[in-house]
Amino acid sequence: MRYSGFRVIAEALIGHRGWKPIWRDPTPQAEYDYIIIGGGGHGLATAYYLAKEFRQARIAVLEKGYLGGGNVGRNTTIIRSNYLLDGNEPFYEFSLKLWEGLEQDFNYNAMVSQRGIINLIHTDAQRDAFTRRGNAMVLNGADAEMLSRDQVRAMYPFLNFDNARFPIKGAIMQRRGGTVRHDAVAWGYARGADSRGVDLIQNCEVMGMRIENGRIRGVETSRGFIGAKKVGVAVAGSSSRVMGMAGMRLPIESHVLQAFVSEGLKPLIDGVMTFGAGHFYVSQSDKGGLVFGGDIDGYNSYAQRGNLPVIEDVAEGGMALMPMLGRARLLRTWGGIMDMSMDGSPIIDRTGIEGLYFNGGWCYGGFKATPASGWCFAHLLATDTPHATATAYRFDRFLKGLMIDEKGQGATPNLH
Amino acid sequence: MLILECPYCGVKAEETELSPGYEAHLKRYGPGSSDEEFEAYMFARKNPKGVHFERWRHVYGCGKWFLAARDTATLEVFGTYPAQSKEPPADLVAKIKARRPAWEGYK
Ligand SMILES: Cc1cc2nc3c(=O)[nH]c(=O)nc-3n(C[C@H](O)[C@H](O)[C@H](O)COP(=O)(O)OP(=O)(O)OC[C@H]3O[C@@H](n4cnc5c(N)ncnc54)[C@H](O)[C@@H]3O)c2cc1C
Ligand SMILES: [Zn+2]
Numbered sequence: 001m002r003y004s005g006f007r008v009i010a011e012a013l014i015g016h017r018g019w020k021p022i023w024r025d026p027t028p029q030a031e032y033d034y035i036i037i038g039g040g041g042h043g044l045a046t047a048y049y050l051a052k053e054f055r056q057a058r059i060a061v062l063e064k065g066y067l068g069g070g071n072v073g074r075n076t077t078i079i080r081s082n083y084l085l086d087g088n089e090p091f092y093e094f095s096l097k098l099w100e101g102l103e104q105d106f107n108y109n110a111m112v113s114q115r116g117i118i119n120l121i122h123t124d125a126q127r128d129a130f131t132r133r134g135n136a137m138v139l140n141g142a143d144a145e146m147l148s149r150d151q152v153r154a155m156y157p158f159l160n161f162d163n164a165r166f167p168i169k170g171a172i173m174q175r176r177g178g179t180v181r182h183d184a185v186a187w188g189y190a191r192g193a194d195s196r197g198v199d200l201i202q203n204c205e206v207m208g209m210r211i212e213n214g215r216i217r218g219v220e221t222s223r224g225f226i227g228a229k230k231v232g233v234a235v236a237g238s239s240s241r242v243m244g245m246a247g248m249r250l251p252i253e254s255h256v257l258q259a260f261v262s263e264g265l266k267p268l269i270d271g272v273m274t275f276g277a278g279h280f281y282v283s284q285s286d287k288g289g290l291v292f293g294g295d296i297d298g299y300n301s302y303a304q305r306g307n308l309p310v311i312e313d314v315a316e317g318g319m320a321l322m323p324m325l326g327r328a329r330l331l332r333t334w335g336g337i338m339d340m341s342m343d344g345s346p347i348i349d350r351t352g353i354e355g356l357y358f359n360g361g362w363c364y365g366g367f368k369a370t371p372a373s374g375w376c377f378a379h380l381l382a383t384d385t386p387h388a389t390a391t392a393y394r395f396d397r398f399l400k401g402l403m404i405d406e407k408g409q410g411a412t413p414n415l416h
Numbered sequence: 417m418l419i420l421e422c423p424y425c426g427v428k429a430e431e432t433e434l435s436p437g438y439e440a441h442l443k444r445y446g447p448g449s450s451d452e453e454f455e456a457y458m459f460a461r462k463n464p465k466g467v468h469f470e471r472w473r474h475v476y477g478c479g480k481w482f483l484a485a486r487d488t489a490t491l492e493v494f495g496t497y498p499a500q501s502k503e504p505p506a507d508l509v510a511k512i513k514a515r516r517p518a519w520e521g522y523k
Contacts, residue, residue, distance in 0.1 A: 240463035251459035253438065254488070299418070299436035302465040302489045308417055309432045342459045398459040399451055411458055413438060 003107055022187065023067075023194035028201050031227035032060045034381060035219060037206045037242060038235035039063025041072035041182075041367065042359055044189035044200075045374020046232055046381070048106065051196035053375065054382035059198045060228075062221060064205035068186030071236050072367065074304075074336035076259050076293050078272050078283065079368040080117050080177035081142045084133045087392030087404040088345060089140040094389045095372030096142070096176060102371060108188030110180050111286070117177035117272040118147065118155070120321075121170045126276055130172040137174070147171040156273065158324055166277035166320060179272060179283055185370060209245045209356070216246075216355035232357045232381050234373075237302070237337025239360035246353055250360070251342040251398050253413035255296040256335040257364045258306035260314065262328040264288030273321075280317030289331060292318060296338060296364065296414060306335040338364045344415025345404035348376050348386070348393040357381055358395075363415060418486075423496050425478040437471030439463075440483045441503060465489050467512055467519050469504055472496075485512060 001007070001020060011018050034050060036043045039061050050056045063069075079099055081092035103110050121127045127146075134144035152171050153161060161168045194200055201223070208220035209231070218227035235242045237254045265288050274281040282292040294314035297306045311333060318325045341347065341361030346369065348359050359377045362369060376387035386393070392404055407415060418431040427433075439461050445453040462468075468488045473481050483501060485494040485508055494515065495508045504522050512519060 238465075240461070241465055249456070249460040249462065251461065253461050253463050254465070299431075299486075300438070300463065300468050300470065300488045301491070303491050307431065309430075342461075399455045413461070 003109075022191040023200050026199040026201065028060065028062075028204065028221075028223055028226050029058075029199065031058075031218070032199070033058040033229050034060070035226060035228040035231045036061045037219065037231065037233045038070070038238075039067040039186075039190070039200060039202065040070040040234065040236055041068075041185055041189070041370040042236070042362075042373045042377065043232075043234040044068075044186055044193060045370050046234060046359070046377040047193040047198045047200075048189045048196070049375045049378035050382060051193055051198050054378050056382055057197060059193075060226070061193065061198060061200050062204045062206055062219070062226070063200070063202050064222070066202050067190050067200060068183055071336040071338070072186045072370070073183050074259065074334060075182055075364075075367040076281070076283070076291050077179040077182045077367065078117065078177070078281070079112075079180055080174055080272075081368075082117070082119070082133065082137055082144065082172070082174050082177065083406060084136045085404055085406055088406065089136060089142065091372055091376070091389040091393075092368065093137075093140055093142045094375075095369050098371035098375065099180065099368075100176070102188070106188045106192040108184065108191060110184040110188050112178070112180045114176050114178040115271045115283075116173060116175045117274070118152065118171040118173045119274045120152070120168050120276040121172070122166045122168060122277045124169075127170060134172050143174055143176050145173045145175070147173050155271070156269070156322075159322055160320065163320060177272060180367075182367060189374070206242060206245070211246060211353055211356075214352075214354055216353055228355075230355045230357065230381055232359060232377055234359040234377065236339050236360065236362060236366065239339045239358070243351075243358060246351065246356055248351060252361050253300055253340050254302055254337050255298070255340050255413065256301040256303060256306045257293065257296045257338050258310055258314070258333055258335045259291065259293045260311070260333045261285070261292075261331050262290040262325075263331050265290065265328060275317055275321040278317035278320060280314060280321055282318065282322075290325070290328060296340070298414060302337055304335050304337060306333070338362070340364075340413040340415070342398065342411045342413055343403035343405045344407065346373070346393050347395055348373065348380060348390045349395045350380070350384070351395070418491065418493070420472060420484050420493060421496050422474040422477055422480070423482050423498050424480045425474065427474070427477050429474055429477055433474065433476040435473045435475040437473055437481065440469040440471045467494070467516060469522070471499070487516075
């Protein structure tokens with residue numbers, strides 16, 4: 001069923017009795033050409049582009065819980081392409097371009113809102129670094145603008161501009177950045193994949209891999225063995241566990257990242273904003289809640305909940321930036337398990353096992369990557385060659401010393 | 417709140433006093449090792465869901481590094497021990513085994 005304004009009117013006339021569930025609930029077949037493990041944003045996007053752009057068939061997505069119950073439904077919904085390094089920026093800009101056409105492409109309202117993102121500047125050194133980043137973005141076909149202190153003040157007069165320690169001196173802005181309704185991204189891709197014949201199989205946990213003579217034959221699941229010619233893994237925080245079933249040890253640790261939402265407030269912040277002196281970022285949802293977050297808890301965790309010290313730390317960052325935040329009540333906090341790679345950048349690559357492919361290490365910035373990640377992973381699965389924007393996301397960059405280290409901080413699992 | 421007892425000064429420190437140092441008992445490789453050994457030491461991590469041995473620093477206390485065994489899924493702490501240990505002490509391993517019969521043991 002195609003969605004349109006006409007459809008809404010037609011349904012109104014018949015009492016909305018014509019709407020159908022937007023995907024089937026198929027029983028798994030004995031074998032597929034492609035199995036994608038993980039029904040999050042990346043897995044669903046991969047299946048969608050495999051079917052639509054690469055014209056492949058006999059595809060299944062296996063999800064241990066329900067579609068969109070992982071990080072794709074837990075994130076703070078920010079999209080942007082404001083990276084510095086050559087290995088990253090063309091990929092994220094490709095992703096932003098896909099976001100711009102996504103709703104028309106998959107005929108679903110994902111509420112893509114290019115409301116603009118600003119990263120605040122508090123020191124001269126930071127201005128230099130952001131200017132350099134802005135130039136790299138522009139060279140890669142993205143948009144970036146430097147804003148003066150007065151321009152920022154005109155946008156958000158309530159910020160703490162004269163904080164003695166962290167005065168606001170300006171910002172870098174990407175107007176094409178913004179937010180997207182995260183659940184709708186999962187649902188839109190799921191619907192688009194399902195309507196092209198992809199089997200979306202929920203409550204189906206992959207528990208083992210059948211590998212014979214260095215080649216994948218299929219996966220053992222909670223619903224029995226399912227054969228496959230090619231298997232693509234996109235399980236975010238569970239990356240080490242699932243690839244462990246194939247005997248691999250990844251350059252990834254799993255950590256919890258928390259997010260927060262306040263009670264509904266009148267319109268206050270019409271874009272996305274990040275504090276440059278502490279870790280705090282904020283936007284406002286269409287329901288009025290301030291959606292914000294900060295650092296990961298910092299130690300390995302598979303518990304989808306975080307601890308209080310980070311809540312305090314994030315609140316302190318928020319108070320330093322916009323003291324009025326202290327008047328708002330916190331409505332909810334939650335956590336998601338992040339696949340933190342050792343250089344802060346992702347991996348989309350083949351493995352040493354024929355027919356087994358991996359997509360992960362998204363740290364806590366993988367939502368914005370969803371369309372390009374799906375596209376590039378589908379490209380790799382279908383053609384066995386990396387997409388032009390994802391050639392740097394290789395496993396062997398760690399062996400060869402070619403890490404994509406945005407901040408130049410070296411190997412730790414606590415980078416973006 | 418995560419609370420770990422520092423094996424040096426005996427303080428039961430909550431996590432704001434501590435700094436995490438990730439996986440413990442990594443075998444160090446330096447100049448003269450193969451690329452693969454060095455890569456595994458620098459980057460490859462066990463990252464288990466369950467029993468994890470890890471490094472911590474009592475950074476706002478005595479300042480020393482120590483090691484801890486913790487469950488990454490339930491956040492239960494099994495115990496802490498000095499950083500000089502080559503592997504987890506036998507009594508700690510026995511304690512974990514008793515609590516987690518399905519655990520494969522320290523490898
Ligand atoms: C609090 C928070 C805030 C964030 N904010 C942002 C942001 O503002 N911008 C941004 O770009 N990114 C953000 N992120 C990161 C982003 O959400 C993730 O990087 C991205 O969603 C990961 O990809 P995914 O959607 O495929 O993951 P998921 O939705 O987690 O999908 C993985 C799926 O795999 C399934 N799975 C796992 N193991 C198995 C198995 N054995 N068998 C079958 N299925 C399995 C899981 O159940 C899950 O559904 C945030 C994350 C969190 C937690
Ligand atoms: Zn101490």
